[in-house]
Amino acid sequence: xxxxxxxxxxxxxxxxxxxxxxxxxxxxxxxxxxxxxxxxxxxxxxxxxxxxxxxxxxxxxxxxxxxxxxxxxxxxxxxxxxxxxxxxxxxxxxxxxxxxxxxxxxxxxxxxxxxxxxxxxxxxxxxxxxxxxxxxxxxxxxxxxxxxxxxxxxxxxxxxxxxxxxxxxxxxxxxxxxxxxxxxxxxxxxxxxxxxxxxxxxxxxxxxxxxxxxxxxxxxxxxxxxxxxxxxxxxxxxxxxxxxxxxxxxxxxxxxxxxxxxxxxxxxxxxxx
Amino acid sequence: xxxxxxxxxxxxxxxxxxxxxxxxxxxxxxxxxxxxxxxxxxxxxxxxxxxxxxxxxxxxxxxxxxxxxxxxxxxxxxxxxxxxxxxxxxxxxxxxxxxxxxxxxxxxxxxxxxxxxxxxxxxxxxxxxxxxxxxxxxxxxxxxxxxxxxxxxxxxxxxxxxxxxxxxxxxxxxxxxxxxxxxxxxxxxxxxxxxxxxxxxxxxxxxxxxxxxxxxxxxxxxxx
Ligand SMILES: Nc1ncnc2c1ncn2[C@@H]1O[C@H](COP(=O)(O)OP(=O)(O)OP(=O)(O)O)[C@@H](O)[C@H]1O
Ligand SMILES: [Mg+2]
Numbered sequence: 393x394x395x396x397x398x399x400x401x402x403x404x405x406x407x408x409x410x411x412x413x414x415x416x417x418x419x420x421x422x423x424x425x426x427x428x429x430x431x432x433x434x435x436x437x438x439x440x441x442x443x444x445x446x447x448x449x450x451x452x453x454x455x456x457x458x459x460x461x462x463x464x465x466x467x468x469x470x471x472x473x474x475x476x477x478x479x480x481x482x483x484x485x486x487x488x489x490x491x492x493x494x495x496x497x498x499x500x501x502x503x504x505x506x507x508x509x510x511x512x513x514x515x516x517x518x519x520x521x522x523x524x525x526x527x528x529x530x531x532x533x534x535x536x537x538x539x540x541x542x543x544x545x546x547x548x549x550x551x552x553x554x555x556x557x558x559x560x561x562x563x564x565x566x567x568x569x570x571x572x573x574x575x576x577x578x579x580x581x582x583x584x585x586x587x588x589x590x591x592x593x594x595x596x597x598x599x600x601x602x603x604x605x606x607x608x609x610x611x612x613x614x615x616x617x618x619x620x621x622x623x624x625x626x627x628x629x630x631x632x633x634x635x636x637x638x639x640x641x642x643x644x645x646x647x648x649x650x651x652x653x654x655x656x657x658x659x660x661x662x663x664x665x
Numbered sequence: 666x667x668x669x670x671x672x673x674x675x676x677x678x679x680x681x682x683x684x685x686x687x688x689x690x691x692x693x694x695x696x697x698x699x700x701x702x703x704x705x706x707x708x709x710x711x712x713x714x715x716x717x718x719x720x721x722x723x724x725x726x727x728x729x730x731x732x733x734x735x736x737x738x739x740x741x742x743x744x745x746x747x748x749x750x751x752x753x754x755x756x757x758x759x760x761x762x763x764x765x766x767x768x769x770x771x772x773x774x775x776x777x778x779x780x781x782x783x784x785x786x787x788x789x790x791x792x793x794x795x796x797x798x799x800x801x802x803x804x805x806x807x808x809x810x811x812x813x814x815x816x817x818x819x820x821x822x823x824x825x826x827x828x829x830x831x832x833x834x835x836x837x838x839x840x841x842x843x844x845x846x847x848x849x850x851x852x853x854x855x856x857x858x859x860x861x862x863x864x865x866x867x868x869x870x871x872x873x874x875x876x877x878x879x880x881x882x883x884x885x886x887x888x889x
Contacts, residue, residue: 472790491710493798500796510787513887514810524795527805558888569791576795 420447422485423580423611424469429479431464431635438464439475440635446580449609453622453643456632457658462615465632466584469613470502471495484579500528503573507585509565511557517544517568518553524576536575543571547601563594567601581605583614617662623647631655669858672848681844682866688761688830688840689870693823695766700773704811705803707774708781718774725771734764734835754839761833765826772822780815781807785889813885820878824871841866 424446431439438461446452454462467473469481471488481488483502489495511520521540525531531539544550547567552560560568566586573581583602587595599621606612606625616622622629622643629646631639631654638652650656672678706718725733737760741747749759784807792802812819831842845863849856 470794472793496793496796496798499794502794504791504794506787506791508785508787510785510791512788512791512806513889514813523805524797527801528796556888572791572795 422446423448423483424613425480425482425485426469427480427482429468429481430476431461431468431473432476438635439468442479442637444630444637444640446611446613448611450627451606451610451612451614451625452628452630453626454613454615454630454632455617455622455646455658460632461635462632463584464635466504466582466613466615469580469582470499470504472504496528500524500576501579503576503578503581505566505569505573505581505583505586507589509557509562509569509589511565511568511572513557515557516553517549517555517557517560520557520568521572521575524572528576540571540575543574544568547571548597561594562590563597566590566594566598570598570601570605580611580613583612583616585615585617587616587618619647619662631658633658668852669855672852672855672859672862676844676848678841678844678862678866681839681841682870684758684833684838684840685827685830685867686870688758688765688833688838689823689827691762692765692769692826692830695762696769696773696822696826699766699770701777701808703770703774704777704781705800705808707778708803708807710799722771722774725768726775728768730764730768730829730832731835733768734761734832737761737764738836757836757838758833761830761836761838764836765829765833769822769826769829772825773819776815776818776822777808777811779818780811780813783814784810810887813882813887816878816882816885820874820882823878824874827871827874828867 422445424444426442426444429439429442430437442465454465456462464473468475469483471481475481483498486498488498511517512523515523518537518540521543522531522533522536525536525539526533541550541553544553547570549560549564549567549571552564552568557565557568570581570586586602587598590598595618599618602612602614602621603625614621614626626643629639629641629643630637631646631650631652633654639646639650639655641651646655647659650659703718703721706714707722709715709718738757742756742760748756750756788810789802789807792806797805830840833840834843834846841863845859848859852859
């Protein structure tokens with residue numbers, strides 16, 4: 393796969409914002425910040441008191457049993473789900489706006505890759521990648537197509553640019569979805585089980601792209617059960633259960649010395665598979 | 666068949682059908698535009714717009730077309746004295762087009778909404794995730810796919826509209842069914858042939874619509 397060139401260097405040409413971005417005590421820029429985030433679906437509480445910060449260039453792996461709130465957490469970060477009043481989510485220091493144009497603009501800074509790819513079914517591969525830059529950022533069509541072809545080249549699907557999504561394999565579609573997200577030059581990329589819907593032989597080609605992104609310093613939040621990827625590319629593991637973050641540590645410690653009984657239980661189940 | 670062929674010389678049957686066709690074309694455009702706007706209302710995140718869309722559909726869909734047509738003429742022309750043209754025939758023609766558009770917009774709206782239901786939720790979420798706000802996401806991603814999924818019900822609405830143009834007779838528009846009544850009145854012995862002529866005329870207009878609908882809906886189907 394032609395991933396040798398820098399994916400991120402190409403996509404992150406936006407200068408940092410004029411107002412000084414949030415930073416932690418060591419001076420690292422904080423890109424995602426969740427403060428007292430709760431989320432109810434009716435009377436059911438899907439997220440409870442989430443407080444976490446994700447600095448620039450970090451790859452955070454989110455793990456947990458089914459129904460623990462991993463997808464909900466991801467979806468609140470770009471506000472596909474609203475959160476309960478009282479909580480705050482900031483992206484690069486700026487709180488997520490309520491609705492409308494301002495929200496749309498901030499959302500463009502947070503890329504999302506879905507389990508089911510969700511490529512626009514009526515648009516060609518190339519159009520899938522150029523749509524955002526043209527419609528949201530006002531990039532000229534010729535320029536957008538040139539950028540898109542470079543991205544498609546790098547995720548290894550440039551040959552398919554004129555095809556429709558349904559003509560591609562799952563692995564190819566997911567790599568297009570990553571290119572589509574990168575085309576918006578996002579500050580953070582969210583992945584919600586990006587390889588769970590794939591046939592086993594296609595998982596690696598998608599993980600390769602993600603490892604490459606991680607190496608190049610893309611800030612990522614990745615919900616995945618791919619332990620190999622977590623150990624190889626992850627800087628941090630967030631273990632969730634029943635809507636709470638129960639463990640927050642580095643991958644090596646988590647896999648070798650899980651602290652919480654639920655985490656031990658969870659690891660026991662997935663490692664015996 | 667004595668005298669049957671003379672009917673074609675005596676009455677402008679083709680012209681009357683041409684009136685139905687003109688009513689159909691203009692009301693199809695009118696109801697499509699209004700129906701699309703209503704469908705966007707019904708899927709919008711703004712509660713008051715959704716309420717407007719829902720009320721419109723429920724009121725208009727459950728009102729007989731004849732009443733909308735007659736109400737247009739009696740209330741708008743008779744009471745409010747609103748006229749669109751000093752030409753008497755043209756004026757009633759415009760009433761009929763508006764009444765037909767208002768009525769069928771409710772069905773177009775529901776057809777498009779059923780099309781929206783064929784579009785997976787993930788399509789709209791992906792559109793929002795790349796930073797499109799509601800209207801561009803609806804226009805660029807959701808509606809184009811919804812329309813392809815709505816071709817069959819839209820085609821059915823168009824066929825119903827074509828036949829419903831006969832109700833324009835209630836607004837004194839000289840169209841085929843009105844002419845049929847006149848012809849039968851003066852040629853009662855030819856009643857069956859006259860009736861069949863008009864029925865066949867409508868079949869000739871409507872059958873291609875059905876074929877076109879089936880063909881389009883296969884051709885434009887979104888592969889997933
Ligand atoms: N739209 C919704 N309405 C009601 N309940 C919901 C909704 N979305 C999620 N939930 C509930 O919230 C909880 C967390 O769901 P979520 O999808 O975040 O879990 P998850 O950790 O991603 O699970 P999985 O591994 O199965 O994807 C679940 O119990 C789910 O049933
Ligand atoms: Mg999930």
